[in-house]
Amino acid sequence: MFEDHSANQIAAELNQVQHYDPQYTGALSMLDEATLRWTLRHPVLSAPQNAFSQARYRQKPTLANQGRDQQQAWADVVTAAEALALALRPYGDEQLQFCGVRSVYGTCHGLVHDGPCTRSDNHVND
């Protein structure tokens, strides 16, 4: 998910988090995964990405937990998402490039950019 999204497109999605239903944690999980891949390409994104990841783990909506703590936890998720969006914006139209060769796990899908695949150890050599 989000693999063909540019930095700007992922940032735009992060800016939508404020409109998400806090119960729908699946979308946050996908954004967490997608932005984690960007930290491999741009390590400077690690701090805001980690903050977002931590905030979403603290935010665990349940029917028994809808009080003020939960509201604060959700506010923290939105704040962290906005900060991560801001950090991604400078990369604009850039997209991550994924490796398409065969690996022991199927299509490799490691990151490639001006260098060897990050998962070349798994490549299958015909």
Ligand SMILES: [Zn+2]
């Ligand atoms: Zn590869």
